[in-house]
Amino acid sequence: MPVDIHSVIHSFRQGERLESAGQFDFIIVGGGTAGCVLANRLTQNPKNQVLLIEAGGKDDYVWIHIPVGYLHCINNPRTDWLFRTEPDAGLGGRSLIYPRGKVLGGSSSINGMIYMRGQSSDYDQWAELCGDPSWRWSEVLPLFRKSEDHHAGISDFHGSGGEWRVEKQRLRWDILDAFRDAAEQTGIPKIEDFNRGDNFGCSYFEVNQKRGIRWNTAKAFLRAAAKRPNLTLMTGCHVEKLVLEEGVCKGVVFIGGGSRWNAEARETLLAAGAIGTPQILQLSGIGPAEALAQAGVKAVHDLPGVGANLQDHLQLRMVFKVEGARTLNTLASSWLGKARIGLEYALFQSGPMSMAPSQMGAFARSGPEQTTPNLEYHVQPLSLERFGEPLHDFPAFTASVCNLRPTSRGHVRIASADSYAPPKITPMYLSTDKDRRVAAAALNLTRKIVAAPALAKYRPQECKPGVHFRTDEELAEAAGSIGTTIFHPVGTCKMGRVDDVSAVVDSELRVRGVRGLRIADASVMPTITSGNTNSPVIMIAEKAALLCMI
Structure with a gap:
Protein backbone atom coordinates (compact mmCIF):
# COMPACT_ATOMS: atom_id res chain seq x y z
CA MET A 1 0.00 0.00 0.00
CA PRO A 2 1.22 3.56 -0.67
CA VAL A 3 2.39 5.80 2.11
CA ASP A 4 -0.28 8.29 3.15
CA ILE A 5 0.55 11.66 1.58
CA HIS A 6 0.05 13.49 4.88
CA SER A 7 2.57 11.18 6.53
CA VAL A 8 5.00 11.84 3.72
CA ILE A 9 4.69 15.62 4.06
CA HIS A 10 5.11 15.34 7.83
CA SER A 11 8.22 13.22 7.39
CA PHE A 12 9.67 15.71 4.90
CA ARG A 13 9.17 18.50 7.38
CA GLN A 14 10.75 16.54 10.20
CA GLY A 15 13.68 15.47 7.97
CA GLU A 16 13.14 11.77 8.76
CA ARG A 17 14.73 9.27 6.39
CA LEU A 18 12.20 6.87 4.92
CA GLU A 19 13.53 3.96 2.91
CA SER A 20 10.25 3.16 1.18
CA ALA A 21 7.60 5.44 -0.27
CA GLY A 22 5.32 2.45 -0.83
CA GLN A 23 4.01 0.23 -3.60
CA PHE A 24 1.82 1.54 -6.40
CA ASP A 25 0.12 0.44 -9.57
CA PHE A 26 1.69 3.34 -11.49
CA ILE A 27 4.57 5.71 -10.86
CA ILE A 28 4.61 8.84 -13.02
CA VAL A 29 7.97 10.63 -13.21
CA GLY A 30 7.36 14.30 -13.97
CA GLY A 31 4.41 16.49 -13.02
CA GLY A 32 4.53 18.52 -16.24
CA THR A 33 2.24 18.57 -19.24
CA ALA A 34 2.05 14.81 -19.76
CA GLY A 35 2.33 13.88 -16.09
CA CYS A 36 -0.71 15.94 -15.08
CA VAL A 37 -2.81 14.32 -17.81
CA LEU A 38 -1.66 10.82 -16.80
CA ALA A 39 -2.36 11.45 -13.13
CA ASN A 40 -5.87 12.59 -13.94
CA ARG A 41 -6.79 9.73 -16.25
CA LEU A 42 -5.18 6.90 -14.26
CA THR A 43 -6.75 7.96 -10.95
CA GLN A 44 -10.21 8.05 -12.50
CA ASN A 45 -10.15 4.31 -11.81
CA PRO A 46 -10.32 4.14 -7.99
CA LYS A 47 -8.54 0.76 -8.05
CA ASN A 48 -5.33 2.37 -9.33
CA GLN A 49 -2.87 3.62 -6.73
CA VAL A 50 -0.76 6.29 -8.45
CA LEU A 51 2.39 8.12 -7.37
CA LEU A 52 3.29 11.36 -9.17
CA ILE A 53 6.83 12.67 -8.60
CA GLU A 54 7.77 16.24 -9.57
CA ALA A 55 11.19 17.83 -9.12
CA GLY A 56 9.79 21.36 -8.94
CA GLY A 57 7.30 22.93 -6.59
CA LYS A 58 3.66 23.92 -6.71
CA ASP A 59 2.44 26.27 -9.42
CA ASP A 60 1.69 29.01 -6.90
CA TYR A 61 4.08 31.63 -8.29
CA VAL A 62 1.95 34.60 -9.37
CA TRP A 63 3.85 35.15 -12.64
CA ILE A 64 2.89 31.68 -13.87
CA HIS A 65 -0.73 32.75 -14.14
CA ILE A 66 -0.38 36.23 -15.65
CA PRO A 67 0.27 35.52 -19.34
CA VAL A 68 3.07 38.04 -19.79
CA GLY A 69 4.70 36.51 -16.70
CA TYR A 70 6.56 33.99 -18.84
CA LEU A 71 9.24 36.70 -18.93
CA HIS A 72 9.72 36.14 -15.19
CA CYS A 73 9.43 32.32 -15.32
CA ILE A 74 11.95 31.50 -18.04
CA ASN A 75 15.52 31.34 -16.71
CA ASN A 76 14.16 31.53 -13.16
CA PRO A 77 15.27 28.65 -10.87
CA ARG A 78 11.85 28.68 -9.23
CA THR A 79 10.19 27.47 -12.43
CA ASP A 80 12.91 26.50 -14.94
CA TRP A 81 15.61 23.79 -15.05
CA LEU A 82 18.05 26.46 -16.34
CA PHE A 83 19.47 24.23 -19.08
CA ARG A 84 21.83 25.59 -21.72
CA THR A 85 22.88 24.09 -25.01
CA GLU A 86 26.43 23.22 -25.88
CA PRO A 87 28.07 25.83 -28.15
CA ASP A 88 26.46 25.25 -31.56
CA ALA A 89 28.47 25.49 -34.77
CA GLY A 90 25.34 26.27 -36.78
CA LEU A 91 24.77 29.35 -34.61
CA GLY A 92 28.31 30.64 -34.86
CA GLY A 93 29.38 28.87 -31.69
CA ARG A 94 26.66 30.41 -29.52
CA SER A 95 25.15 28.64 -26.51
CA LEU A 96 21.42 29.18 -25.90
CA ILE A 97 19.27 29.08 -22.81
CA TYR A 98 16.99 26.04 -23.13
CA PRO A 99 13.93 26.57 -20.92
CA ARG A 100 12.11 23.52 -19.52
CA GLY A 101 9.47 23.83 -16.82
CA LYS A 102 10.47 22.72 -13.32
CA VAL A 103 7.14 23.18 -11.54
CA LEU A 104 3.74 21.51 -11.51
CA GLY A 105 2.40 21.93 -15.02
CA GLY A 106 5.94 21.74 -16.41
CA SER A 107 6.48 23.72 -19.57
CA SER A 108 2.75 24.46 -19.80
CA SER A 109 3.40 26.77 -16.83
CA ILE A 110 6.07 28.82 -18.63
CA ASN A 111 5.37 28.44 -22.36
CA GLY A 112 3.69 30.64 -24.95
CA MET A 113 0.17 29.23 -24.34
CA ILE A 114 -0.39 28.73 -28.08
CA TYR A 115 -2.90 25.99 -28.89
CA MET A 116 -1.61 24.10 -31.91
CA ARG A 117 -1.96 20.48 -33.06
CA GLY A 118 0.16 20.51 -36.19
CA GLN A 119 -0.88 19.02 -39.53
CA SER A 120 -2.72 15.81 -40.32
CA SER A 121 0.26 14.61 -42.35
CA ASP A 122 2.44 14.72 -39.20
CA TYR A 123 0.46 11.96 -37.57
CA ASP A 124 -0.01 9.95 -40.74
CA GLN A 125 3.79 9.96 -41.01
CA TRP A 126 4.09 8.76 -37.39
CA ALA A 127 1.74 5.88 -38.18
CA GLU A 128 3.91 4.91 -41.14
CA LEU A 129 7.17 5.18 -39.19
CA CYS A 130 5.97 3.04 -36.30
CA GLY A 131 3.77 0.67 -38.32
CA ASP A 132 0.65 1.39 -36.30
CA PRO A 133 -2.42 3.01 -37.93
CA SER A 134 -3.75 4.08 -34.51
CA TRP A 135 -1.39 7.07 -34.71
CA ARG A 136 -3.02 8.41 -37.89
CA TRP A 137 -4.69 11.84 -37.77
CA SER A 138 -8.15 10.32 -38.04
CA GLU A 139 -7.42 8.19 -34.98
CA VAL A 140 -5.75 10.81 -32.75
CA LEU A 141 -8.24 13.60 -33.52
CA PRO A 142 -10.75 12.13 -31.02
CA LEU A 143 -8.01 12.26 -28.37
CA PHE A 144 -7.44 15.96 -29.03
CA ARG A 145 -11.19 16.57 -28.85
CA LYS A 146 -11.57 14.51 -25.67
CA SER A 147 -9.60 16.90 -23.48
CA GLU A 148 -10.58 20.10 -25.27
CA ASP A 149 -12.92 22.87 -24.10
CA HIS A 150 -13.00 25.06 -27.19
CA HIS A 151 -14.49 28.55 -27.09
CA ALA A 152 -16.58 27.86 -30.22
CA GLY A 153 -18.13 24.71 -28.78
CA ILE A 154 -18.31 21.19 -30.08
CA SER A 155 -17.78 20.42 -33.78
CA ASP A 156 -16.22 17.81 -36.04
CA PHE A 157 -12.81 19.22 -35.16
CA HIS A 158 -13.21 20.56 -31.63
CA GLY A 159 -14.42 19.38 -28.27
CA SER A 160 -16.37 21.08 -25.51
CA GLY A 161 -16.42 20.49 -21.77
CA GLY A 162 -12.96 18.94 -21.57
CA GLU A 163 -10.17 20.03 -19.28
CA TRP A 164 -7.97 21.91 -21.78
CA ARG A 165 -9.47 25.38 -22.29
CA VAL A 166 -8.90 27.09 -25.66
CA GLU A 167 -9.83 30.75 -26.09
CA LYS A 168 -9.33 33.66 -28.44
CA GLN A 169 -6.83 36.29 -27.39
CA PHE A 205 -3.29 32.33 -32.42
CA GLU A 206 -5.78 30.67 -30.10
CA VAL A 207 -4.43 30.30 -26.58
CA ASN A 208 -4.70 28.11 -23.49
CA GLN A 209 -6.15 30.74 -21.21
CA LYS A 210 -9.31 31.19 -19.20
CA ARG A 211 -10.57 34.76 -19.20
CA GLY A 212 -7.11 36.23 -19.69
CA ILE A 213 -5.31 33.96 -17.20
CA ARG A 214 -2.90 31.16 -18.13
CA TRP A 215 -4.53 27.74 -18.14
CA ASN A 216 -1.76 25.21 -17.44
CA THR A 217 -2.11 21.45 -17.13
CA ALA A 218 -1.82 21.60 -13.35
CA LYS A 219 -5.09 23.55 -13.24
CA ALA A 220 -6.69 21.66 -16.08
CA PHE A 221 -5.89 18.08 -15.12
CA LEU A 222 -4.12 17.78 -11.78
CA ARG A 223 -6.42 19.93 -9.65
CA ALA A 224 -9.23 17.37 -9.81
CA ALA A 225 -6.91 14.38 -9.51
CA ALA A 226 -5.23 15.79 -6.40
CA LYS A 227 -8.54 15.49 -4.52
CA ARG A 228 -8.69 11.74 -5.11
CA PRO A 229 -7.43 9.46 -2.34
CA ASN A 230 -5.64 7.17 -4.80
CA LEU A 231 -3.12 9.84 -5.92
CA THR A 232 0.07 10.44 -3.96
CA LEU A 233 1.72 13.65 -5.09
CA MET A 234 5.33 14.40 -4.15
CA THR A 235 6.86 17.73 -5.18
CA GLY A 236 10.44 18.87 -4.71
CA CYS A 237 11.61 15.30 -5.34
CA HIS A 238 14.56 14.54 -7.60
CA VAL A 239 14.57 11.17 -9.39
CA GLU A 240 18.03 9.60 -9.35
CA LYS A 241 17.39 6.48 -11.39
CA LEU A 242 15.07 3.64 -12.27
CA VAL A 243 15.21 0.36 -10.36
CA LEU A 244 15.95 -2.39 -12.87
CA GLU A 245 16.03 -6.14 -12.19
CA GLU A 246 16.55 -8.70 -14.94
CA GLY A 247 15.01 -6.56 -17.67
CA VAL A 248 12.09 -5.33 -15.56
CA CYS A 249 11.58 -1.81 -14.21
CA LYS A 250 10.49 -2.22 -10.59
CA GLY A 251 10.21 1.46 -9.70
CA VAL A 252 12.39 4.47 -8.96
CA VAL A 253 14.87 5.88 -6.47
CA PHE A 254 14.48 9.58 -5.66
CA ILE A 255 15.55 12.23 -3.18
CA GLY A 256 13.25 14.61 -1.35
CA GLY A 257 13.20 16.44 1.95
CA GLY A 258 16.72 15.32 2.73
CA SER A 259 15.85 11.63 2.46
CA ARG A 260 16.43 8.98 -0.17
CA TRP A 261 13.30 7.15 -1.22
CA ASN A 262 12.43 3.95 -3.04
CA ALA A 263 9.03 3.51 -4.66
CA GLU A 264 7.78 0.35 -6.38
CA ALA A 265 5.15 -0.10 -9.08
CA ARG A 266 3.93 -2.60 -11.61
CA GLU A 267 4.41 0.08 -14.30
CA THR A 268 6.53 3.23 -14.40
CA LEU A 269 5.78 6.04 -16.83
CA LEU A 270 8.48 8.54 -17.72
CA ALA A 271 6.97 11.96 -18.43
CA ALA A 272 10.03 14.11 -17.80
CA GLY A 273 10.19 15.55 -21.30
CA ALA A 274 12.56 15.44 -24.25
CA ILE A 275 15.52 16.39 -22.04
CA GLY A 276 14.67 14.84 -18.67
CA THR A 277 13.48 11.45 -19.90
CA PRO A 278 16.65 10.45 -21.82
CA GLN A 279 18.71 11.82 -18.93
CA ILE A 280 16.95 9.53 -16.42
CA LEU A 281 17.23 6.54 -18.75
CA GLN A 282 20.96 7.10 -19.24
CA LEU A 283 21.56 7.58 -15.51
CA SER A 284 19.83 4.21 -15.05
CA GLY A 285 22.16 2.50 -17.53
CA ILE A 286 19.73 2.51 -20.48
CA GLY A 287 21.20 4.13 -23.57
CA PRO A 288 24.16 4.07 -25.95
CA ALA A 289 26.76 1.99 -24.13
CA GLU A 290 29.77 3.95 -25.33
CA ALA A 291 28.33 7.31 -24.26
CA LEU A 292 27.32 5.87 -20.88
CA ALA A 293 30.82 4.53 -20.29
CA GLN A 294 32.29 7.96 -21.04
CA ALA A 295 30.00 9.41 -18.36
CA GLY A 296 30.97 6.76 -15.83
CA VAL A 297 27.71 4.79 -15.96
CA LYS A 298 27.61 1.04 -16.51
CA ALA A 299 25.32 0.05 -19.36
CA VAL A 300 22.49 -2.21 -18.20
CA HIS A 301 20.70 -2.13 -21.56
CA ASP A 302 22.46 -0.85 -24.69
CA LEU A 303 19.78 1.19 -26.46
CA PRO A 304 21.48 3.50 -28.99
CA GLY A 305 18.49 5.75 -29.67
CA VAL A 306 18.19 7.11 -26.13
CA GLY A 307 19.05 10.81 -26.36
CA ALA A 308 19.48 10.76 -30.14
CA ASN A 309 17.15 12.26 -32.79
CA LEU A 310 16.80 15.63 -30.98
CA GLN A 311 14.71 18.00 -33.11
CA ASP A 312 13.68 21.58 -32.41
CA ILE A 486 11.45 28.43 -29.91
CA PHE A 487 11.41 25.86 -27.10
CA HIS A 488 10.10 22.79 -28.95
CA PRO A 489 12.59 19.95 -28.27
CA VAL A 490 11.25 16.51 -29.19
CA GLY A 491 12.24 13.07 -30.44
CA THR A 492 14.99 11.91 -28.06
CA CYS A 493 13.30 8.55 -27.30
CA LYS A 494 11.43 8.08 -30.55
CA MET A 495 8.92 5.38 -31.30
CA GLY A 496 9.41 3.15 -34.29
CA ARG A 497 9.05 -0.25 -35.91
CA VAL A 498 10.63 -3.40 -34.56
CA ASP A 499 13.34 -3.29 -37.24
CA ASP A 500 14.29 0.33 -36.46
CA VAL A 501 17.41 0.00 -34.32
CA SER A 502 17.27 3.70 -33.41
CA ALA A 503 13.75 3.44 -31.92
CA VAL A 504 13.47 3.54 -28.12
CA VAL A 505 9.77 2.72 -27.72
CA ASP A 506 7.28 0.73 -29.73
CA SER A 507 3.96 2.11 -30.94
CA GLU A 508 2.44 1.39 -27.52
CA LEU A 509 5.15 3.54 -25.92
CA ARG A 510 6.86 0.59 -24.19
CA VAL A 511 10.63 0.89 -23.82
CA ARG A 512 12.40 -1.71 -25.94
CA GLY A 513 13.86 -4.53 -23.88
CA VAL A 514 12.53 -3.30 -20.50
CA ARG A 515 9.22 -4.54 -19.15
CA GLY A 516 7.11 -2.35 -16.92
CA LEU A 517 8.37 0.92 -18.41
CA ARG A 518 6.69 3.34 -20.81
CA ILE A 519 7.42 6.87 -22.00
CA ALA A 520 4.67 9.42 -22.52
CA ASP A 521 6.06 12.81 -23.48
CA ALA A 522 7.54 14.77 -26.41
CA SER A 523 10.59 12.51 -26.52
CA VAL A 524 8.59 9.73 -28.26
CA MET A 525 7.80 11.82 -31.35
CA PRO A 526 9.64 10.25 -34.30
CA THR A 527 9.39 13.56 -36.17
CA ILE A 528 8.54 17.00 -34.86
CA THR A 529 5.00 18.27 -35.39
CA SER A 530 4.32 21.13 -37.80
CA GLY A 531 3.59 23.66 -35.09
CA ASN A 532 3.84 24.27 -31.37
CA THR A 533 4.32 21.05 -29.43
CA ASN A 534 2.54 21.37 -26.07
CA SER A 535 -0.94 20.19 -27.03
CA PRO A 536 0.37 17.21 -29.05
CA VAL A 537 2.02 16.08 -25.79
CA ILE A 538 -1.39 16.15 -24.12
CA MET A 539 -2.68 13.89 -26.89
CA ILE A 540 0.26 11.50 -26.39
CA ALA A 541 -0.48 11.34 -22.66
CA GLU A 542 -4.16 10.66 -23.35
CA LYS A 543 -3.17 7.76 -25.59
CA ALA A 544 -0.64 6.45 -23.06
CA ALA A 545 -3.29 6.44 -20.32
CA LEU A 546 -5.59 4.36 -22.51
CA LEU A 547 -2.78 1.93 -23.30
CA CYS A 548 -2.03 1.52 -19.59
CA MET A 549 -5.61 0.50 -18.92
CA ILE A 550 -5.80 -2.19 -21.60
Missing part, protein backbone atom coordinates in the same frame (compact mmCIF):
# COMPACT_ATOMS: atom_id res chain seq x y z
CA ARG A 170 -8.20 39.35 -25.62
CA LEU A 171 -6.44 41.98 -27.75
CA ARG A 172 -5.65 43.12 -31.26
CA TRP A 173 -3.02 45.37 -32.86
CA ASP A 174 -3.29 47.42 -36.06
CA ILE A 175 0.27 46.50 -37.03
CA LEU A 176 -0.54 42.79 -36.72
CA ASP A 177 -3.73 43.21 -38.75
CA ALA A 178 -1.64 44.93 -41.41
CA PHE A 179 0.81 42.01 -41.41
CA ARG A 180 -2.12 39.63 -41.90
CA ASP A 181 -3.33 41.73 -44.85
CA ALA A 182 0.20 41.72 -46.27
CA ALA A 183 0.43 37.94 -45.91
CA GLU A 184 -2.84 37.61 -47.84
CA GLN A 185 -1.47 39.86 -50.58
CA THR A 186 1.53 37.51 -50.74
CA GLY A 187 -0.64 34.41 -51.20
CA ILE A 188 -1.13 33.31 -47.58
CA PRO A 189 -4.89 33.37 -46.98
CA LYS A 190 -6.70 34.64 -43.92
CA ILE A 191 -8.17 31.77 -41.91
CA GLU A 192 -9.85 31.42 -38.51
CA ASP A 193 -8.71 27.98 -37.34
CA PHE A 194 -5.20 26.50 -37.43
CA ASN A 195 -6.31 23.17 -35.96
CA ARG A 196 -8.34 21.36 -38.62
CA GLY A 197 -5.45 19.34 -40.05
CA ASP A 198 -4.27 21.90 -42.63
CA ASN A 199 -2.92 25.07 -41.03
CA PHE A 200 -2.00 26.96 -44.23
CA GLY A 201 -2.95 30.59 -43.64
CA CYS A 202 -2.67 33.54 -41.27
CA SER A 203 -4.61 34.39 -38.12
CA TYR A 204 -4.35 35.33 -34.48
CA HIS A 313 12.21 24.57 -34.22
CA LEU A 314 14.84 27.27 -34.75
CA GLN A 315 13.19 30.67 -34.98
CA LEU A 316 14.76 33.38 -37.10
CA ARG A 317 13.81 36.73 -35.55
CA MET A 318 13.52 39.48 -38.14
CA VAL A 319 12.95 42.96 -36.69
CA PHE A 320 11.39 45.85 -38.63
CA LYS A 321 11.34 49.45 -37.47
CA VAL A 322 8.08 51.21 -38.35
CA GLU A 323 6.59 54.69 -38.36
CA GLY A 324 3.18 55.79 -37.10
CA ALA A 325 2.33 52.44 -35.55
CA ARG A 326 1.26 51.61 -32.02
CA THR A 327 3.63 48.95 -30.69
CA LEU A 328 4.50 47.67 -27.25
CA ASN A 329 7.92 49.33 -27.54
CA THR A 330 6.35 52.77 -27.36
CA LEU A 331 3.38 51.81 -25.19
CA ALA A 332 5.62 50.52 -22.41
CA SER A 333 8.30 53.19 -22.74
CA SER A 334 6.99 55.34 -19.87
CA TRP A 335 5.80 54.73 -16.33
CA LEU A 336 2.39 56.14 -17.31
CA GLY A 337 2.14 53.67 -20.18
CA LYS A 338 3.11 50.79 -17.91
CA ALA A 339 0.53 51.91 -15.34
CA ARG A 340 -2.20 51.92 -17.98
CA ILE A 341 -1.20 48.42 -19.08
CA GLY A 342 -1.32 47.18 -15.49
CA LEU A 343 -4.67 48.84 -14.80
CA GLU A 344 -6.26 47.34 -17.92
CA TYR A 345 -5.22 43.87 -16.86
CA ALA A 346 -6.29 44.38 -13.25
CA LEU A 347 -9.76 45.56 -14.32
CA PHE A 348 -10.45 43.45 -17.41
CA GLN A 349 -7.70 40.76 -17.74
CA SER A 350 -7.03 42.11 -21.21
CA GLY A 351 -4.41 44.18 -23.00
CA PRO A 352 -0.65 43.61 -23.18
CA MET A 353 -0.41 41.73 -19.87
CA SER A 354 -2.77 39.10 -21.30
CA MET A 355 -0.50 38.65 -24.32
CA ALA A 356 0.93 35.32 -25.30
CA PRO A 357 4.58 35.79 -26.35
CA SER A 358 3.38 35.72 -29.96
CA GLN A 359 -0.02 36.91 -31.09
CA MET A 360 -0.24 36.53 -34.86
CA GLY A 361 0.62 33.29 -36.62
CA ALA A 362 1.06 32.24 -40.21
CA PHE A 363 1.88 28.97 -41.95
CA ALA A 364 3.43 29.06 -45.41
CA ARG A 365 5.59 27.17 -47.89
CA SER A 366 9.25 28.03 -48.38
CA GLY A 367 8.96 27.08 -52.07
CA PRO A 368 6.70 25.44 -54.68
CA GLU A 369 8.27 22.03 -54.00
CA GLN A 370 6.63 21.91 -50.57
CA THR A 371 3.35 19.95 -50.58
CA THR A 372 2.27 21.34 -47.18
CA PRO A 373 3.32 24.42 -45.19
CA ASN A 374 6.82 24.01 -43.79
CA LEU A 375 7.21 27.46 -42.22
CA GLU A 376 5.55 28.96 -39.15
CA TYR A 377 5.52 32.65 -38.27
CA HIS A 378 5.23 34.10 -34.77
CA VAL A 379 4.59 37.83 -35.16
CA GLN A 380 4.80 40.30 -32.27
CA PRO A 381 4.14 44.07 -31.97
CA LEU A 382 7.48 44.57 -30.19
CA SER A 383 11.21 44.09 -30.59
CA LEU A 384 14.34 43.58 -28.51
CA GLU A 385 17.91 42.48 -29.06
CA ARG A 386 17.50 39.15 -27.29
CA PHE A 387 15.29 37.48 -24.71
CA GLY A 388 15.54 39.11 -21.28
CA GLU A 389 16.78 42.47 -22.57
CA PRO A 390 14.74 45.72 -22.67
CA LEU A 391 12.45 46.59 -25.55
CA HIS A 392 13.90 48.84 -28.25
CA ASP A 393 13.24 52.57 -27.83
CA PHE A 394 11.65 52.85 -31.28
CA PRO A 395 8.37 51.43 -32.68
CA ALA A 396 8.92 48.05 -34.31
CA PHE A 397 7.53 44.57 -34.86
CA THR A 398 9.20 41.18 -34.95
CA ALA A 399 8.40 38.47 -37.50
CA SER A 400 9.97 35.22 -36.35
CA VAL A 401 9.93 32.34 -38.82
CA CYS A 402 10.90 28.72 -38.23
CA ASN A 403 11.43 25.64 -40.37
CA LEU A 404 8.71 23.25 -39.20
CA ARG A 405 10.43 20.13 -40.48
CA PRO A 406 14.18 20.46 -39.88
CA THR A 407 16.43 17.69 -41.12
CA SER A 408 19.16 18.53 -38.60
CA ARG A 409 19.38 16.08 -35.69
CA GLY A 410 21.05 16.68 -32.35
CA HIS A 411 21.38 14.68 -29.15
CA VAL A 412 21.17 14.74 -25.35
CA ARG A 413 23.88 13.03 -23.28
CA ILE A 414 24.53 12.88 -19.56
CA ALA A 415 27.74 14.60 -18.54
CA SER A 416 28.45 12.31 -15.58
CA ALA A 417 26.87 9.79 -13.23
CA ASP A 418 25.75 12.68 -11.00
CA SER A 419 21.97 12.95 -11.41
CA TYR A 420 22.11 16.64 -10.48
CA ALA A 421 24.58 17.51 -13.25
CA PRO A 422 22.79 19.10 -16.24
CA PRO A 423 22.93 17.01 -19.41
CA LYS A 424 24.82 18.06 -22.51
CA ILE A 425 22.27 19.34 -25.03
CA THR A 426 23.60 19.53 -28.60
CA PRO A 427 20.85 20.60 -31.06
CA MET A 428 23.04 20.74 -34.22
CA TYR A 429 20.97 23.55 -35.72
CA LEU A 430 21.41 24.28 -39.44
CA SER A 431 23.77 21.33 -39.79
CA THR A 432 22.30 20.20 -43.14
CA ASP A 433 22.34 21.94 -46.49
CA LYS A 434 18.56 21.57 -46.74
CA ASP A 435 17.96 23.42 -43.47
CA ARG A 436 20.26 26.22 -44.58
CA ARG A 437 18.40 26.52 -47.90
CA VAL A 438 15.04 26.64 -46.13
CA ALA A 439 16.36 29.28 -43.72
CA ALA A 440 17.44 31.51 -46.61
CA ALA A 441 14.07 31.02 -48.34
CA ALA A 442 12.23 31.84 -45.11
CA LEU A 443 14.05 35.15 -44.69
CA ASN A 444 13.35 36.03 -48.32
CA LEU A 445 9.64 35.23 -47.90
CA THR A 446 9.46 37.44 -44.82
CA ARG A 447 10.93 40.31 -46.79
CA LYS A 448 8.34 39.71 -49.52
CA ILE A 449 5.47 39.87 -47.01
CA VAL A 450 6.80 43.04 -45.38
CA ALA A 451 7.16 44.68 -48.80
CA ALA A 452 3.47 44.09 -49.62
CA PRO A 453 1.21 47.18 -49.97
CA ALA A 454 -0.70 46.57 -46.72
CA LEU A 455 2.35 47.50 -44.62
CA ALA A 456 3.57 50.36 -46.83
CA LYS A 457 1.97 53.12 -44.71
CA TYR A 458 4.16 52.06 -41.76
CA ARG A 459 7.36 52.37 -43.85
CA PRO A 460 8.99 49.22 -42.41
CA GLN A 461 12.79 49.17 -42.29
CA GLU A 462 14.68 45.93 -41.65
CA CYS A 463 16.88 46.18 -38.55
CA LYS A 464 17.65 42.51 -38.04
CA PRO A 465 19.42 40.75 -39.65
CA GLY A 466 19.93 43.68 -42.06
CA VAL A 467 19.41 44.39 -45.75
CA HIS A 468 23.11 43.85 -46.50
CA PHE A 469 22.47 40.08 -46.35
CA ARG A 470 21.38 39.35 -49.92
CA THR A 471 22.53 36.04 -51.40
CA ASP A 472 21.24 32.67 -50.20
CA GLU A 473 24.65 31.94 -48.71
CA GLU A 474 24.68 35.26 -46.87
CA LEU A 475 21.13 34.70 -45.61
CA ALA A 476 22.01 31.23 -44.34
CA GLU A 477 24.87 32.80 -42.39
CA ALA A 478 22.50 35.48 -41.10
CA ALA A 479 20.12 32.76 -39.93
CA GLY A 480 22.89 31.34 -37.78
CA SER A 481 23.50 34.74 -36.20
CA ILE A 482 19.87 35.55 -35.33
CA GLY A 483 18.44 32.05 -34.82
CA THR A 484 17.30 30.89 -31.40
CA THR A 485 15.19 28.08 -30.01
